[in-house]
Structures are given as C-alpha cells and as structure tokens.
Amino acid sequence: VVSGIDDIKNGKIPFSRIGILVGSAMEDYYLQEVSSGSRNFYSLTSITEAYDKLLSGVIDASIIDVGPVEYATTHIYCNLTLVGADFDASAFGIVYQKGWIYAKELDVNLLSLREQGVLDTLRTKWFEGGDCSQTDDSGTAMTVESMAGLFLTFGVISILSLLLFVWLKRSVIKDYFKSRKRRRTLVITQNTMKEEHPQETVGEQFVHL
Incomplete structure (x- = not known):
C-alpha cells in the first residue's frame, strides 16, 4: 500500500504497475522526478482507462491531476481513493478570445467570488462531500444521479457560450x-x-x- 509520491519514488510498488497518462504533465513529472527519463510505467490513453485499470487490478496506482480524480473518487468510483499530499501544484485557467470585451468583468467577478469564499464553498460541495461518503464501497458505476451536478454545470456553460456567440x-x-x-x-x-x-x-x- 502506498501513502504518497515518496513511496512511488522509492519503488514500493513495481514501476510497470504505475499508470501514467501519455502526453500529459504527469508524464513529464514522472520522467523528471521519478524514473530519471525511463519510460518504465504502464501507458494510459485516458483518465477513464486509468480508473478501469485500477478497478480491474492491472495497475496498482496512477498519478493523475487532482481536479478530475478528486471528483471521480468522491462521486463515482467509490472503490478508489486519493492518498498523500498534493505535489507539483499548478493552477487552472479560463481561456477566452484575445481582446474579449468582457475579460475585465470576468476577472473582477472571479476575484469577488474568491474573496467571498464562494469558490471554496463550491469546491467543498462538488469535490469533498460526495455520494461515496454516504455509501459503501460497492458503488463504482457511473449513475445519472451522481453526474447530475456535472451535467447541470456543462449545461449552464453551453447556454452561456451559445448566447455569447449569438451576441457577437x-x-x-x-x-x-x-x-x-x-x-x-x-x-x-x-x-x-x-x-x-x-x-x-x-x-x-x-x-x-
């Protein structure tokens, strides 16, 4: 059983049983900080494949960006868990067209949401307290209920994008x-x-x- 990235570096589990998403920032980190350039890991093509290989026992661990995996392990894949502290911290960004007339408005509103603690509240709601904390480890299938919040978020973003496109x-x-x-x-x-x-x-x- 591994308790963090140090166990990976010290070879507590075989490197061939560590899943790494090819072409990702995690692959760069692994090559630089863990294997000294050796591609001795189990190659993955998607995050979904990582979940499947972990559940089927093909691999013992996988290094993945904390954002998507934190949601997945608290809402969908209750048999999987995160271990250790965060490492190689990075930031998320919102991409929009250069010279967008609403850029300053967006920055101001995001800053306001952060100062008011709204972003922290949303993080706690969607990433820390999920369905898996209220059920046993038998629930691993993706259900409509567990994805309702995600669908709602995507729906709102899609509608806003469509309205913005029509306006422009x-x-x-x-x-x-x-x-x-x-x-x-x-x-x-x-x-x-x-x-x-x-x-x-x-x-x-x-x-x-």
Missing part, C-alpha cells in the same frame, strides 16, 4: 435572415410570372384553331 455574431445572423427574405420574395415573384405565361400561350393556340 448578431450582425451576421441579421444579414443572413435578411438575405433569405429577399430570396424568398424573388422566388415567389418568378413562380407567379411562370404560372401566368402558359395561360397566354394556350389562348393564342385556341385563336389559331
């Missing part, structure tokens, strides 16, 4: 609907003319007969 592209959308309206008027006019023309031709043929 409002002139293009307005021009598009105007052009469609003009084309529709033109088609209706042309169809009316075609319907009137055959009637005149039939009349001329009747006169000749």
